[in-house]
Amino acid sequence: MSTQNINDKLVMVSGGSRGLGLSICEYLLGCGYDVVSFSRKKTAETTQLKSTHGDQYNFFEADMSDQDALQSLTQRVEKDIAPIYGLVNNAGITNEALFARQDEAAIQNIINVNVMGCLWLTRAALRGMLRRSSGRVVNISSIVGVRGYKGVVAYSASKGAVDAMTRSLAHEVGPRNITVNSLAPGYMETELVGHLNERQLKSIAKKTPLQRLGQTNDVASVAAFFLSGDAAFVTGQHLVVDGGLTC
Ligand SMILES: NC(=O)c1ccc[n+]([C@@H]2O[C@H](COP(=O)([O-])OP(=O)(O)OC[C@H]3O[C@@H](n4cnc5c(N)ncnc54)[C@H](OP(=O)(O)O)[C@@H]3O)[C@@H](O)[C@H]2O)c1
Numbered sequence: 285m286s287t288q289n290i291n292d293k294l295v296m297v298s299g300g301s302r303g304l305g306l307s308i309c310e311y312l313l314g315c316g317y318d319v320v321s322f323s324r325k326k327t328a329e330t331t332q333l334k335s336t337h338g339d340q341y342n343f344f345e346a347d348m349s350d351q352d353a354l355q356s357l358t359q360r361v362e363k364d365i366a367p368i369y370g371l372v373n374n375a376g377i378t379n380e381a382l383f384a385r386q387d388e389a390a391i392q393n394i395i396n397v398n399v400m401g402c403l404w405l406t407r408a409a410l411r412g413m414l415r416r417s418s419g420r421v422v423n424i425s426s427i428v429g430v431r432g433y434k435g436v437v438a439y440s441a442s443k444g445a446v447d448a449m450t451r452s453l454a455h456e457v458g459p460r461n462i463t464v465n466s467l468a469p470g471y472m473e474t475e476l477v478g479h480l481n482e483r484q485l486k487s488i489a490k491k492t493p494l495q496r497l498g499q500t501n502d503v504a505s506v507a508a509f510f511l512s513g514d515a516a517f518v519t520g521q522h523l524v525v526d527g528g529l530t531c
Contacts, residue, residue: 290316294366295420295511296358297321298348298405299375301330303474304424307500308372308507313337315508320361320368322346323375348375348401349393358408370420370511371409373402373446380479383437391438398442403449410457419462422510423450424503425522427470427530443468447522454520463519465510470526472498493528502527 295312299305300321306329309319313333321330322344330343342365346353361368376398379390406421413419428436429443450466457464471477471488480488489496503525509515510523524530 290512292318292366293369294318294320294361295370295372296361296368296409297372297374298401299323300343301325301327303476304469304472304500304503305372305374306330307504308374309333309341311501311504311508312511313341315512317370317511318366320344320365322357348405349396351400351404354401354405355408358405358412362412367412367416368409369413369418370422371406372422372424372507372511373405374424374507375401376424376426376442376476378436378439378476380435382435386438394438394442398439399445402446406449406453410462413462414457414460417461419457419460420511420515421450421453421462421464422507423447423464423466424507425450425466425468427468427524427526429468430522430524431530450522451520458519463510463515465515465518465520466522467503467506467510468522468524468526469503470498470524470529472500472503474500488529491529492526493531496527498525498527 295317297305297308300309301323309321312319318340320342324347326343333341334343344357346357377394423446425446426443428440429447447466450464454464506525
């Protein structure tokens with residue numbers, strides 16, 4: 285991957301307290317980016333990253349479903365830290381249940397965080413990007429946006445929405461030198477798939493051509509590609525990173 289001009293570029297990563305978001309932060313810090321991340325609660329890992337990386341890394345507590353908080357956070361980052369070069373919309377939640385019986389509040393929450401949060405945060409971050417005619421947006425969607433699975437109807441709807449938003453936004457902001465892409469991971473062993481038991485995870489690995497579940501780093505490196513100079517002419521795309529499970 286090209287490391288040209290990475291120094292001093294700031295990337296904001298939502299949901300960076302654990303799982304994939306944490307790996308993306310670590311990977312980008314390793315590439316030389318400055319990173320700002322947030323989630324509802326800091327963790328031992330975010331405290332450790334702060335003590336290792338100092339000014340190169342900042343973590344805030346903010347909720348993806350709070351539009352005002354997202355706007356204040358992006359304004360504060362742009363004013364007090366640095367212009368936001370890239371945004372990785374990673375924060376996401378699921379709730380495994382058969383749709384007809386799923387709790388209404390759980391459905392609403394999935395849409396609020398995965399769709400509305402992604403829209404509000406992107407809108408807030410785009411203001412500076414449009415002013416500067418430069419920027420990158422990477423949306424973390426999921427293979428459930430392209431394939432059907434039992435028990436994840438609302439989650440699938442939310443990820444399909446993120447993919448659709450990616451394509452239309454790419455058309456709107458492309459003329460201002462801003463790229464927008466979506467990255468669809470397959471199964472990775474994070475808290476998000478905590479509802480799957482050992483037997484189910486083994487069965488998924490067996491059905492996967494590469495014969496294993498994804499590591500968060502397998503996906504973090506692809507997010508870094510979309511942010512890099514090597515991906516300057518790539519926009520509106522949807523890239524599946526699932527070891528071949530859906531091919
Ligand atoms: N794991 C997989 O197999 C898989 C597969 C396909 C796609 N994905 C996608 O990958 C992304 C990351 O998933 P993951 O597996 O890393 O999940 P995870 O381990 O559960 O981590 C989710 C992250 O999002 C944050 N978050 C959740 N709700 C939030 C809210 N309301 N406001 C702010 N932050 C919030 C969490 O922190 P707090 O709880 O502290 O807020 C955490 O940092 C998600 O978009 C998910 O849909 C995951």
